[in-house]
Each structure stands twice: as C-alpha cells, then as structure tokens.
Amino acid sequence: MINTIKTDLRIELENILKEKYNQEIPVVVEEPKNADLGDISIPVFSIVKTLRKPLNLVVDEVIDTIKKTKVSENFSAIEKVGGFINISLNRVAFSKKLIKEGQRLDYGSSNLGKGKTIVIDYSSPNIAKPFSVGHLRSTIIGHAIGNILEKLGYKVVRINHLGDFGTQFGKIIYAYLNYGDKEKVEENPIEELVKLYVEFHELAKENPELEDKAREIFKELELGNPEYYKLWEHFREVSLKEYMKVYEMLNVKFDSYDGEAFYNDKMQAVVDELTEKSLLKKDSGAMIVDLGESMPPALIQKSDGSTLYITRDLAALFYRKTTYNFDEVLYVVGNEQKLHFEQLKAVVKELGYEFYQDIHHINFGLVLQDGKKMSTRKGKIVKLEDVLNEASELSLNYINEKNPELENKSEISKKIGVSAVIFNDLKNHRTNDIEFDLADMVNFIGQTGPYLQYTSVRISSVLDTMEFNCEDINYNLFTGNHSFDLIKTIAQYEEVLQRAKEEYSPSVLAKYLLVLASYFNTFYAKEKIMVTDDKERNTKLCLISIIRNILDEGMTLLGMQVIKKM
RNA sequence: GACUCGGUAGCUCAGCAGGAUAGAGCAACGGCCUUCUAAGCCGUCGGUCGGGGGUUCGAAUCCCUUCCGAGUCGCCA
Structure with missing residues (x-):
C-alpha cells in the first residue's frame, strides 16, 4: 500500500520534471529509518546534481511539484530538512483504506502467480538413513516457500525426491549380505542399516577394494538384479514409513515421492x-x-x-x-x-x-x-524426531509453570515445541549456517515462535469475549504513533510476501511477523481495548482482529501451528 | 592453490538496487500486574559495521587489496 503511494509519487514527479526540463531526472523515494521524520522521504541530492542549481531552490521546487501530484492527496505534511523532503501521510485517510483492505479474506494475496506453475524439490532424505536435523532445513524451508507461493497464486507441485539410489545402496546391500543381522534389521530398520553403513566405511578404510565391490553391486542393482532389487525395495519401504512419522509431526505433505x-x-x-x-x-x-x-x-x-x-x-x-x-x-x-x-x-x-x-x-x-x-x-x-519431542517437553514445563490450569496441555505443548523449532530455523536468512542448540531453539523469550503464538493468543482471548462491528469505526483513533505503526505494518504485508518470493526466503516473512507482534504488544500495553465506548471498542477490536489474521496466516505459511490458548 | 559464500553490540541476527544520529532479540542492570494472558511492556548499558585503500556531496552497503572462517573443486549424493 505504502509502496504503491511511493511508486506513484516517483513516477508523477519524474514525469513532471521531465516535461519541464526535457531530460530524465531520476527521483529517489524512500521511507526514513526513523519514523519520527515522516512516512516517506525524498533525498534531493541527485536532482541537485543533474540540474546544477542550489540545493535550497531545488528543495522548494520539488516540494511545489509534489503538491501538484495526484498522490499528494494522501499527504498531510511536507517538510524540508537539509537535503531531504519528509512527507507525512494523512493518517485518517490511510487508516480508512487499510482497515477496509485488511478485512479482505485474501488480504496479502496477489495475482503474481496466476496461471504459473512452480515445482519445488525439497526434503529429499536419503533412504536407509535417519531423518536428521540436517534434513530439517530443506523440509521446512521448502514447505514454507511452497505455502508462500500458493498464497501468491502460483500452482505449486511439491516433490520429495527421495535419495533412494546410488552407490550407497551397493554398500548397504554388501554389508547386509555379508555381516548383517537380519533379525535386528527387522526390529529396528533404520538404526541397523546406519550401523551397517558406518561399519562398511570402517572396513573400507582397511580394504579399499570394498568400494569397488559396492560399486559393482550398485551397477547390478541398476541393471535389475532381482535379489538386490528386493532388498532395495524393502529398505526403501521401511525408511519411508519412518519419515512419514516426522512429516506428520511437521504437518508437511508432498505431491510426489518419486525418488532417484x-x-x-x-x-x-x-x-x-x-x-x-x-x-x-x-x-x-x-x-x-x-x-x-x-x-x-x-x-x-x-x-x-x-x-x-x-x-x-x-x-x-x-x-x-x-x-x-x-x-x-x-x-x-x-x-x-x-x-x-x-x-x-x-x-x-x-x-x-x-x-x-x-x-x-x-x-x-x-x-x-x-x-x-x-x-x-x-x-x-541427531534424530529430528527426538529434537521435536524434547522441544515439546520443554514447552510443557513452561506451561506448567506459567499456566498450569490450561486444558490439553500436552497437545498444545507439542504445537508450541514443533513451531519453535520451525521458527528458529526460518527466522534467519536461509543461506546462513545455523548452530544446533536446542536450548536456544526453544527459548521462550524474545524473537521466537512462542512469542508469535503468545501474541496471537492474547488477541484471541480479547476477541473471544465480545462481538464487534468493523463498520462502526472512529478513524481518528489510529493517528497516535503506536496505532499508526500498526497500520503501516499491516500495510506492508503484501509486499513482504512478494519479497519473500523474490528472495525465496521465508525469513522475510518471519522477521515481519516479529515486527508486527512487537508493535501489537506495545499497543496492548498502552491501550485498554475493552472500553465501554462502543465506537472506540469496535475500532480497537477490528484493528486487532486484522492483526491476528495476519499473524495466524503468516505462521501457517511458515508451517507453524496456530493455537487459541496457551 | 582456484572458485563460491560469510565476517555488524559479549552472544544470535536485521540492514547491503549508496542516503539523515547503524537497528532488534538474548545476556546484564533498573522499573511496570486491584485493568483484556507479565511467555509481555518500558528504560539503562553495550558497536573502530574484520583491517587498509579507492569511487561519491554522502559507504555497513559499490570497487580494489589484505586477514580470518566455512563450503566446493572427476568417477559420493
């Protein structure tokens, strides 16, 4: 929303200036870092340079030009500070638009991906190996990107390209046939197969010819050796069964499990x-x-x-x-x-x-x-399943301390624990290495999954107490800083989703949700919501309901679980 | 050795199509619950943006160079 205004302003200014000077004069329109300075700002240095006129004159001229634009109807104040022109939005008008927009069920959606198909290959664990935290990243990053793409209108095909082929199977089959314990493998398939695999590597260190032997077996498997094929099929089946448990915990699904x-x-x-x-x-x-x-x-x-x-x-x-x-x-x-x-x-x-x-x-x-x-x-x-279980236990401890009367404690603590692990991964840009530290992952204070869930729960508990009407609103109530911060942040949702797509990084959305939650918590601390005045109460309830919708949808897109109480 | 990616507060990270005094969270310290969930809020402390050059009115951001870390570099996936 604010982006649209910025773009419109830039284009209008450039057109007017072009007509006047008969040359291209690029205009920079940005948002000041410090919100106290205004909502939109224009540094005029580059214009000064192209026009070769004194800075003061240019500033005044640009301000006059801004006043001639159509978008300027959105502005309430234009100020000059050195070489910067700072513009303030008309808060009432902007809020009015936003509250209307924000109520749409598909708020944040766009037709960006209409008619387009994107195939995502993610998770893709290697058969006969446990689902490690190493696979966690691919799984949840891929899942979140897929969700975001769908929100933007793309058709998404999710493929789990299982690592079910390759020389490693030669190794495992060799190990299994030569020194494997069939019964143990039946009882505890993945664990035993990993043992065999590790053992193979130890043996191969002493006898390098084993590597050739493994390659040979794989080659025959590839050509269709029935004995090897049968083993391979079995290993694949038992592994996949284990993985499905994890996918269920993470609530991740695929359109195809066709592997290599x-x-x-x-x-x-x-x-x-x-x-x-x-x-x-x-x-x-x-x-x-x-x-x-x-x-x-x-x-x-x-x-x-x-x-x-x-x-x-x-x-x-x-x-x-x-x-x-x-x-x-x-x-x-x-x-x-x-x-x-x-x-x-x-x-x-x-x-x-x-x-x-x-x-x-x-x-x-x-x-x-x-x-x-x-x-x-x-x-x-480290098995992911163990991590998720441990995270859930820590959550349960926390609930017992903070809200021991809560119903369905174990179910809720699972949702908190799993979401905490997911959010911890997604909040950082994907290309960064992350240190595996469970205590950190499930820290319940600060920029964490539970913080987002807690914020949503706080809103829910207020909203559940009373009906409200979004038609009966006093827009003047949004002009205060802690209210308008929220309005502006809500306005960014659509562009945040698009940037997350451009960078293929869910962290963009994750960071945004933290900002939104933080502004809400400030608002919540400063404003009483359930006031007696109907109009004021409606206004506030309507605002926070939009916030909750974005928080909940955002968390869902990231693959987290939304809860109503905690 | 070559190529790629990274180095921002004690720790974890934002910011990097150049812009105004470099931002969050954690940790530390100090406040705030007879009011809607204090898993919260407010404040204090904390930074030669790895070092050195350069381009520019202006550089954490772009270029060069250097140091440090990680990854990759032919029969693994």
Missing part, C-alpha cells in the same frame, strides 16, 4: 540426447560434458557405465518439465551442492533449452554442532 530410482529407466534418453548433440566426451574412461573454463566438467557416466547424481537429476528435470510444464523449478538443497546445480543448469543450456534460466538452487547453510558439520559417516547424528 524412479528415473532409472529415463536416464538412457539423457545420455542419448547428449551423444546426439555431440556434447559427451570420453575422459579417463568416464563420460563427461565439458562446460568450459569457468566450471569443472560434469560427470555423466562412470567408467563402469553406471550413472551419477547429475544424470539422474537431468532425467528428473526433463520429466518434470514435460509432466508439469513448470515456469520455475526450485531445488531446496544445501550450499555444498552449489556447483552441482550450476553444472546442471550449464548442461541444460548446452543442450539448447532456454528453460535453464528457470532452474533455481535454493541453497541453505549447514546445521553445525560445536561449529562443525554434522556427519552421517561417523554416526554422529
């Missing part, structure tokens, strides 16, 4: 096309695509003829393009795979497809423990 193996029979076509277009080159026995000097070549086929990660990703990409005809495809995968996705794009470009530009690697930082990367190979792993 699904593309097993679709890779030859890729190899063929690369060959046809003369892009494939033999190098030390392996087949590569040369990508020039800026990038190492992409390895398409190993010297034993079996395929690699990028081959499968190419097959998956083309399959998705033909199946969904996407406008964009997003890969929510860690920073460490940056090169891989650059190569993927480069190969698609080499093949002559324009849509290489629509491929986006949504990279994110590592989950660190004591400043170091968590590693599967050393078996040092």
Whole structure:
C-alpha cells in the first residue's frame, strides 16, 4: 500500500520534471529509518546534481511539484530538512483504506502467480538413513516457500525426491549380505542399516577394494538384479514409513515421492540426447560434458557405465518439465551442492533449452554442532524426531509453570515445541549456517515462535469475549504513533510476501511477523481495548482482529501451528 | 592453490538496487500486574559495521587489496 503511494509519487514527479526540463531526472523515494521524520522521504541530492542549481531552490521546487501530484492527496505534511523532503501521510485517510483492505479474506494475496506453475524439490532424505536435523532445513524451508507461493497464486507441485539410489545402496546391500543381522534389521530398520553403513566405511578404510565391490553391486542393482532389487525395495519401504512419522509431526505433505530410482529407466534418453548433440566426451574412461573454463566438467557416466547424481537429476528435470510444464523449478538443497546445480543448469543450456534460466538452487547453510558439520559417516547424528519431542517437553514445563490450569496441555505443548523449532530455523536468512542448540531453539523469550503464538493468543482471548462491528469505526483513533505503526505494518504485508518470493526466503516473512507482534504488544500495553465506548471498542477490536489474521496466516505459511490458548 | 559464500553490540541476527544520529532479540542492570494472558511492556548499558585503500556531496552497503572462517573443486549424493 505504502509502496504503491511511493511508486506513484516517483513516477508523477519524474514525469513532471521531465516535461519541464526535457531530460530524465531520476527521483529517489524512500521511507526514513526513523519514523519520527515522516512516512516517506525524498533525498534531493541527485536532482541537485543533474540540474546544477542550489540545493535550497531545488528543495522548494520539488516540494511545489509534489503538491501538484495526484498522490499528494494522501499527504498531510511536507517538510524540508537539509537535503531531504519528509512527507507525512494523512493518517485518517490511510487508516480508512487499510482497515477496509485488511478485512479482505485474501488480504496479502496477489495475482503474481496466476496461471504459473512452480515445482519445488525439497526434503529429499536419503533412504536407509535417519531423518536428521540436517534434513530439517530443506523440509521446512521448502514447505514454507511452497505455502508462500500458493498464497501468491502460483500452482505449486511439491516433490520429495527421495535419495533412494546410488552407490550407497551397493554398500548397504554388501554389508547386509555379508555381516548383517537380519533379525535386528527387522526390529529396528533404520538404526541397523546406519550401523551397517558406518561399519562398511570402517572396513573400507582397511580394504579399499570394498568400494569397488559396492560399486559393482550398485551397477547390478541398476541393471535389475532381482535379489538386490528386493532388498532395495524393502529398505526403501521401511525408511519411508519412518519419515512419514516426522512429516506428520511437521504437518508437511508432498505431491510426489518419486525418488532417484524412479528415473532409472529415463536416464538412457539423457545420455542419448547428449551423444546426439555431440556434447559427451570420453575422459579417463568416464563420460563427461565439458562446460568450459569457468566450471569443472560434469560427470555423466562412470567408467563402469553406471550413472551419477547429475544424470539422474537431468532425467528428473526433463520429466518434470514435460509432466508439469513448470515456469520455475526450485531445488531446496544445501550450499555444498552449489556447483552441482550450476553444472546442471550449464548442461541444460548446452543442450539448447532456454528453460535453464528457470532452474533455481535454493541453497541453505549447514546445521553445525560445536561449529562443525554434522556427519552421517561417523554416526554422529541427531534424530529430528527426538529434537521435536524434547522441544515439546520443554514447552510443557513452561506451561506448567506459567499456566498450569490450561486444558490439553500436552497437545498444545507439542504445537508450541514443533513451531519453535520451525521458527528458529526460518527466522534467519536461509543461506546462513545455523548452530544446533536446542536450548536456544526453544527459548521462550524474545524473537521466537512462542512469542508469535503468545501474541496471537492474547488477541484471541480479547476477541473471544465480545462481538464487534468493523463498520462502526472512529478513524481518528489510529493517528497516535503506536496505532499508526500498526497500520503501516499491516500495510506492508503484501509486499513482504512478494519479497519473500523474490528472495525465496521465508525469513522475510518471519522477521515481519516479529515486527508486527512487537508493535501489537506495545499497543496492548498502552491501550485498554475493552472500553465501554462502543465506537472506540469496535475500532480497537477490528484493528486487532486484522492483526491476528495476519499473524495466524503468516505462521501457517511458515508451517507453524496456530493455537487459541496457551 | 582456484572458485563460491560469510565476517555488524559479549552472544544470535536485521540492514547491503549508496542516503539523515547503524537497528532488534538474548545476556546484564533498573522499573511496570486491584485493568483484556507479565511467555509481555518500558528504560539503562553495550558497536573502530574484520583491517587498509579507492569511487561519491554522502559507504555497513559499490570497487580494489589484505586477514580470518566455512563450503566446493572427476568417477559420493
């Protein structure tokens, strides 16, 4: 809303100035950092420079010009401070518009994504490995981005590209057949399979030929060896079952669980096309695509003829393009795979497809423990399920301390705990590394998930006491600073969602919700809401109901749970 | 070694299509519940924006250089 006013002002000013001086004069329109200075400001330095006139004259001239614009009807004051022109909005008029807008059920939506499809590849855990906190990031970042895109009108296809293929299965199958305990695997599949995997690596250190043995088994699996295939299928099934428990806790769903193996029979076509277009080159026995000097070549086929990660990703990409005809495809995968996705794009470009530009690697930082990367190979792993359970327990302790009479304590504490973990991850820009620290994640004070939930609950408890009427409003009540801060913040919701999309970063929304909640809590501390005057009470209730709607929707978009009491 | 990403308050982070005195939260300290949930609010303390150059009327923001940390660099995914 405020953005629209800014843009209109800039365009009108530029047009008038252009007509007058017969040259392009770019105008900067921004919001001052300090709200006391005004709502909109224009630094005139650049105009001074192009016009080569004294600063004072230019300031006065621009102020006169502003008064001639149509948007100026939104302004109540225009002041000059040095080389800045500070404009204040007409608070009553602006509030009036906003309160009306804010009541719309689809407030914040836009037609940005109308008719467009975006495929998101996220979560994608590796079969036969526990669902670690390492997968947490991909899962919740991808889920949140998907939700935000849907809010903006995009059709979203959510794909869990399971890591259910690759040499690792050669290793696991080798280990299972040679020294695996079948019964133990039945009882506790993932845990035992990980043990076998770790054990394999220890053995392989002494006997490097085991690595070749594993590659050989994988190669046969790829060719359809029935014994290996049966084992593979079993491992996949038991793993997926475990993952579904976690997805249920996180409330995450997918449209497809087709993993790498699904593309097993679709890779030859890729190899063929690369060959046809003369892009494939033999190098030390392996087949590569040369990508020039800026990038190492992409390895398409190993010297034993079996395929690699990028081959499968190419097959998956083309399959998705033909199946969904996407406008964009997003890969929510860690920073460490940056090169891989650059190569993927480069190969698609080499093949002559324009849509290489629509491929986006949504990279994110590592989950660190004591400043170091968590590693599967050393078996040092923290299960996400345990983390979520622990977070819920901490929440329960808190409730017992703060509100012991609360009903459904255990259910609510689960919602708080899980949401706390989600919010802790999303509040920081995704490319940052995050240190894994449960105590920090579930800190209930400050910029946290519980803070947002608590704010929403506070509003709910007021709203539930009485009906209200948004037609009966005194707009003069919004002119005070702590009220108008809220109005302005509500006005930013739409652009916040769009920026979250542009940056593919839910943190933009997360930070915004913190600001909104904080302004509300200030308002709440200073204003009594349930006053006896009908009009004043209606006004306040209407305002806070809009705030709650945004908070609740925002939290839902992030993947958090909304609660009514806590 | 090459490339990529990061270095802002004791800690966790915003700000980075250049703009007005660099902002939050945590921690520390001090206030505020006979009023709608104090998981809150208000205040105090705390910063050579890693260092050094440059461009500019103006640099945390752009360029160069340097130091520190992380990631990646052909048969793992």
